[in-house]
Amino acid sequence: MSEPLPPIAQPAAAHPARVYNVWLGGKDHYPVDQEAAELAARANPAIVPSVRANRAFLGRAVRHLAAAGVRQFLDIGTGVPSADNTHEVAQRVAPDSRVVYVDNDPIVLAHARALLVSGPRGRTDYVQADVRDVDAILDAAQESLDLKQPVALMLIAVLQYIRDDEDPWDLTRRLLDGLAPGSYVALSHPASDITAPEVAESMRIYNERAASHATATPRTRAQVAKFCDGLDPVDPGVVQLTRWRPGPADVPDDTLPMWCAMARKM
Incomplete structure (x- = not known):
């Protein structure tokens, strides 16, 4: 069941997790x-x-990783x-899977109990941190994950909020x-080279209403591929959301302006 919104003052700027919640048809957001x-x-x-295809990609990626033997997940930019x-x-797929969620929105923190309802053989935890806080994230994650064993790093629709500089x-x-x-790393990212005028205009509108640390930058396929440099790419490489290992019903x-990829650390 959804918790009430935190009793904080109405924010002056939009936040990615709450905007994403609007697009998913949720109720956990402000005007x-x-x-x-x-x-x-x-x-x-x-x-x-x-956004809906991105959520479906997350599911397919996690199922693939769990079926491949991954039992630990670090999900940064969790969202509501x-x-x-x-x-x-x-x-x-694997009841003993352990998951650490990371986000920096108070609304996500208010819902953390829903993220912590693990099966009896697995474990979940929640870390309140910004994706930029690498050391803090890794330090907190090792309370629940064994970082000496493989971990799936989930960066789903979050890297666009990190500016080029x-x-x-x-x-x-x-x-x-x-x-x-x-x-492994699994990631998705808004594209600047698919329906470019519409993407640019929508990003301009969002960025005018977002806090300075949460503005978004769409990127080209080549720029998204750069996130996998030095890694072993998982087929089919960098593709649009619905092209990544689709199921029979996909x-x-x-026309969807987002790239996605998965790669393995060697």
Whole structure:
């Protein structure tokens, strides 16, 4: 059951987790988030189907990793809990899976109990931190995860909030440096080279309403591929959301402006 929104003052700026919640049809957001979400989606009608396809990609990626033997997941930029969270998907395949969630939004913290309902053989934990706080994240994660064993690093629709001058590629490398060989990274990212005018306009609208640390930058396929440099890519490489190992019921849609990929640390 959904918890009430935290008793804090109405925020002046939109937050990614709450805007994403609007696009998923949730209720855990404030007027500023709803305005940003609705205006951005009006400028780019592919946003809502992209968000849903992104959620489906998360599920397929987690199932693939769990089936491949991964039993530990570090999910950064968790967002407000929804159906089929990472631990739910992983523990259906492998009940002993352990998951650490990381986010920096008080609303996500208010829902943390929903993220902590693990199966009896597994474990879940929640860390309140920004994706930029690499050392703090890794230090907290090792309370629940054995970082000397492979971990799946889930960076689903979060790296766009790291500006180019903050070097999101180095940030990703530093996170992976703290994980054992055999670990994976799974990521998705808004595209700047698919329906470019609509994406640019929707990002402009969102960024005008977001806090300075939460503005978004779409990137090209080549820029997204750079996150996998030095890693062993998992087929089919960097592709659009619905092209990544689709199931029988998944319908390809090449109009959705998001890239996704998975790669293994050697």
